[in-house]
Amino acid sequence: MADIRTLRDAVASLVHDGDTVAMEGFTHLIPFAAAHEVIRQGITDLTLVRMTLDVIYDQLIGAGLVRKLVFSWGGNPGVGSLHRFRDAVENGWPRPLELDEHSHAGMANRYVAGASRLPFAVLRGYRGSDIPSRTDTVSTVVCPFTGEELAAVAAVNPDVTVIHAQRADRHGNVQLWGLVGVQKEAALAADRVLVTVEEIVDELAPVPDSVVLPSWTVDAVAVVPNGAHPSYASGYSVRDNAFYQDWDPIARDRETFRRWLDEQVRKQPEGAR
Incomplete structure (x- = not known):
């Protein structure tokens, strides 16, 4: 049965220096809160796997925690380039980045x-x-x-997969629905699985086209309301389109990005939004 833990404890126990980490979610249910906790804990030398490399990985790259990317697309959705990603690839800042690109x-x-x-x-x-x-x-x-x-x-088999979902029950069974990508496959492919959820419920009510990950496939569940922000969780939150637009000037400049990282991530408590 999956343990229900704080996000801080779950990240500390499941994500380690040098790990291959998949943080999945397609437009929706992207686990930003968990990524920010990785930044706060300074877990480094990561190989990050993701189908749609977007703002979540731009932040981790800019924080200097990533040595390699395995991915199939990169960009700030609806806005343009990922400037921390580009700076790492073109200039090796804050560190060189190895790439393994796919369709x-x-x-x-x-x-x-x-x-x-x-x-x-x-x-x-x-x-x-x-x-x-x-x-x-x-x-x-x-x-x-x-x-x-x-x-x-x-095959790709991450050391740990991190996803966000709408809810879990008290036994650690996880339910997600809406615009679902490869979260199920990424979870089943991994050695360890961390899921952040909007809430814990007594029973998982049926939802059309939902995916249920049974507790035996999950190592830890952390309750983090709005843990997908600035992406969204269907039925719980809406996409913060303004954030994606605002990210472009923040990420363009190294010092502006550093200030944002310090003020909005490193100095924020666990799960803050």
């Missing part, structure tokens, strides 16, 4: 293979792309039945 289909299949405890996944993709020449996690296989050559992508 969305490739990353999704890597998670599926990891969740299935298979060494790789097979898909039709990457043909005509130069990505296979720049990574050792894409290769080809020949179908034993048809002789067709297909792309193969290595």
Whole structure:
């Protein structure tokens, strides 16, 4: 059964220096509060995995905690570039950044293979792309039945996956719904799983198209209302579009970003919004 813990304790026990960490959520249910706790604790030398590299990882990169990214897209959604990400790639500030870039289909299949405890996944993709020449996690296989050559992508198995969800029950069963990405696959692929939730309830009422992660797949649950801000949690909060627009000038300048990090993350108590 998953333990119900404070966010501080859950991060300290489950996320370690040098870990491969997946923080998933597509537009919705992005675990910003957990990422901020990682920053406060200074957990470093991380390999971060995510399908849509966006503001959450821009903040972790700018904090100097990331040595490598495994991803399939990068940008500030609806606004433009990620300036802390670009500064790290182009100028090595605050530290050089190793990249392993994939297509969305490739990353999704890597998670599926990891969740299935298979060494790789097979898909039709990457043909005509130069990505296979720049990574050792894409290769080809020949179908034993048809002789067709297909792309193969290595499974990804994070040390820890962190997601946000709407609710959990007192046994640690987690329920999420709405715009769901690869949270289920990322959780099942990982060695350890931390879930932040809007609330703990006595019983998980059925919700159309919801995903339920049983407690045996989760190591810790932390109650963090509004823990996805500035993204949103369907049924609980709305997307803070102004934040994403405001992030652009904050992230463009190193000193402005440093001040923001100190004032809005490092000096804030756990779960503050």
